[in-house]
Amino acid sequence: MTMEVVLFYVAALVSMSSTVLVITRTNATHALIYLIISLLAVAVIFFLLGAPFAAALEVVIYAGAIMVLFLFVVMMLNLGRGSVEQENRWLKPSMWVGPAILTLILLLELIYLIAGSSVTTSGVPVSPKTVGVELFGPYLLAVELASILLLAALVGSYHLGRRYMSARREEID
Amino acid sequence: MTAVSVPIEHVLILACVLFAIGLTGVLVRRNVIFLLMSLEIMMNACGLAFIAGGARWAEADGQIMYMLVLSLAAAEVAVGLGLVLQLQRRFDHLDIDAASELAG
Numbered sequence: 457m458t459m460e461v462v463l464f465y466v467a468a469l470v471s472m473s474s475t476v477l478v479i480t481r482t483n484a485t486h487a488l489i490y491l492i493i494s495l496l497a498v499a500v501i502f503f504l505l506g507a508p509f510a511a512a513l514e515v516v517i518y519a520g521a522i523m524v525l526f527l528f529v530v531m532m533l534n535l536g537r538g539s540v541e542q543e544n545r546w547l548k549p550s551m552w553v554g555p556a557i558l559t560l561i562l563l564l565e566l567i568y569l570i571a572g573s574s575v576t577t578s579g580v581p582v583s584p585k586t587v588g589v590e591l592f593g594p595y596l597l598a599v600e601l602a603s604i605l606l607l608a609a610l611v612g613s614y615h616l617g618r619r620y621m622s623a624r625r626e627e628i629d
Numbered sequence: 630m631t632a633v634s635v636p637i638e639h640v641l642i643l644a645c646v647l648f649a650i651g652l653t654g655v656l657v658r659r660n661v662i663f664l665l666m667s668l669e670i671m672m673n674a675c676g677l678a679f680i681a682g683g684a685r686w687a688e689a690d691g692q693i694m695y696m697l698v699l700s701l702a703a704a705e706v707a708v709g710l711g712l713v714l715q716l717q718r719r720f721d722h723l724d725i726d727a728a729s730e731l732a733g
Binding site for chain 1: 632633640642647658660692695703704708710711713718
């Protein structure tokens, strides 16, 4: 077993444990930091699997842009100590045991279905140049559709956030 | 630049575990912020499965599908956080149950 294979399993363990910590935190900021750790671990896995461009995007867009967006909203909402106590009330074992057991059953079924094949990944990295050539060749229509989706999200979030911001401004004035 | 050769089922099982954790988060949590975070976890797990597929055949298609998932996640989180702001403004808390009264 080479060093890189060990790195893969270490990163997998880090990502799983920090993801469990994300959904069990009561403080939103702590959960966000654990989510960033989980995303960085997944970025390491992407790099090891031979997808360096996807790994860079994971760090820049997921751990960078999207998580900072979350952090801004958490700061704007100004959640105090009261929200942590409310989360503690909501996170009683009677609340989470049922759904957790049901998802565990589904997960075991999935693992049973996946396990048993002896196929390995190729071990050949796919360079960013290849990805770019494919992206603006056969996948050009998908890129245009993604840009329309992002434009729609921009307009929608501006519309939803505008009234909130104007209300906040009146409070400050 | 190196790439490892690991059994693809291990990568897919990792993706499934991450997806299941995210699904548990969506089912268990009531705070909208945590729901959105769990959705991000699930989308990230989908991206990991795509990358695993791309790494299996050493093709770029997996990474391209991952980028499409990424743009979908960015769009979803922008609108979702806008809804979070509306929820906080109208109800002063982030309980998802309050969203059933969000008509009009």
